Amino acid sequence: MPDAIKSGVSVAEAQAPFDVTLSLVGTGAKVGDTVAVYASTNSTSLTPTFTQIGSKVLTAGDLS
Numbered sequence: 001m002p003d004a005i006k007s008g009v010s011v012a013e014a015q016a017p018f019d020v021t022l023s024l025v026g027t028g029a030k031v032g033d034t035v036a037v038y039a040s041t042n043s044t045s046l047t048p049t050f051t052q053i054g055s056k057v058l059t060a061g062d063l064s
Contacts, residue, residue, distance in 0.1 A: 020054070024063065033058045 020037055029035070034057050038050040056062070 024058075029058060029063065031058055031060050031063065 022035075024035075034055055036052050036055040039053045040048040040050050042048050
């Protein structure tokens with residue numbers, strides 16, 4: 001675990017926007033598909049709960 005988050009994440013940090021970059025190479029993603037980002041506040045649990053925290057409908061510019 002990175003030292004910067006060993007003590008946890010503050011409410012302000014959790015609510016702040018952030019960029020996500022991922023490679024879609026080989027996924028078959030196409031214009032109009034939706035990419036979603038999920039997070040968990042109990043990831044150490046044996047049954048973590050995930051909540052969608054963002055999504056984006058892909059455009060031609062996203063796939064170039």
